Amino acid sequence: MxxxxxxxxxxxxxxxxxxxxxxxxxxxxxxxxxxxxxxxxxxxxxxxxxxxxxxxxxxxxxxxxxxxxxxxxxxxxxxxxxGIQVKDLNIGLVDFPTKYRGEEVLICYQLNETGVGYWHGLDEGFRGRKRIDRDFLDHHEGDLVH
Structure with missing residues (x-):
C-alpha cells in the first residue's frame, strides 16, 4: 500500500x-x-x-x-x-510520496538539510528537484492510502 x-x-x-x-x-x-x-x-x-x-x-x-x-x-x-523511500545512503537522501495536481511526486529530503524544502517528479530524480513554492503548497495532497 x-x-x-x-x-x-x-x-x-x-x-x-x-x-x-x-x-x-x-x-x-x-x-x-x-x-x-x-x-x-x-x-x-x-x-x-x-x-x-x-x-x-x-x-x-x-x-x-x-x-x-x-x-x-x-x-x-x-x-x-x-512509507519513506530511501534513495541514496551515500548522501542521506530519502523521498516522501505525495500527490501534486493529481500526479504522484516525491517530497525530497537530504540529511544535511534543516527540513523538507524540495520536490521532484517520479522520473526527475535528485537533479530535477524544485523548491517547494506556493503553487506546490496549494496543489499537493497527502493522507491517502491506496
Whole structure:
C-alpha cells in the first residue's frame, strides 16, 4: 500500500528520519570498512601462502559484518514501514510520496538539510528537484492510502 504524505507530515518526521539516516549511513560506512578489511586480510594471506592469516580477526570481522548488515536491514525496513523511500545512503537522501495536481511526486529530503524544502517528479530524480513554492503548497495532497 502506498502512503502519501502532506508536507506537514513529512516535516514532522524529519527528526526521526534524520536519526535513522545517521544510523544507516554510519552502519553502511562501518560495514564497508569491515568488508574492505576482510578483503585486505584475505589478499595478504593469499600473497603469503596463508602463513599470515589472522583467523581470529577474520572471525570478528565477519561477525561485525553480519551484525551491521542486520542493523542496516532493520533501519531500511523501518523506512519502508513508514512509507519513506530511501534513495541514496551515500548522501542521506530519502523521498516522501505525495500527490501534486493529481500526479504522484516525491517530497525530497537530504540529511544535511534543516527540513523538507524540495520536490521532484517520479522520473526527475535528485537533479530535477524544485523548491517547494506556493503553487506546490496549494496543489499537493497527502493522507491517502491506496
Amino acid at each position: 502506498a502512503r502519501f504524505f502532506t508536507l506537514e507530515q513529512a516535516q514532522q518526521l524529519v527528526p526521526e528520519v534524520r536519526r535513522m539516516l545517521n544510523e544507516a549511513v554510519e552502519a553502511r560506512a562501518e560495514l564497508e570498512e569491515s568488508q574492505q578489511e576482510i578483503a585486505e586480510c584475505m589478499r595478504k594471506a593469499h600473497q603469503m601462502g596463508g602463513v599470515d592469516l589472522d583467523t581470529g580477526r577474520l572471525v570478528l570481522l565477519r561477525k561485525r559484518v553480519d551484525e551491521l548488515g542486520k542493523k542496516l536491514k532493520e533501519i531500511l525496513d523501518q523506512f519502508e514501514e513508514l
